Amino acid sequence: MIYYVLKDIFKGRSIGKRLIGLKVVDKNNNNDVPGTIRLMLRNITILIISKGAKSIEE
Structure with missing residues (x-):
């Protein structure tokens, strides 16, 4: 979860966005x-x- 919250901190890019x-x-x-x-x-x-959204689907 920490990665998800901090993922765009480095120049606005996560690994996937890069x-x-x-x-x-x-x-x-x-x-x-x-x-x-x-x-x-x-x-x-x-x-x-x-x-x-996931809890609504279940």
Whole structure:
């Protein structure tokens, strides 16, 4: 779980994003990577939503 929360911290790219050439960018400035806290909150939100979707399916 720690990896999932911190995965985009290094230049806005996780291992998978590096492999296919993607990165997370700030919505206000497409050249900047969002700050560490913003990236962590993004990943936590995605984790919570995906856990909720799994519980609905079951």
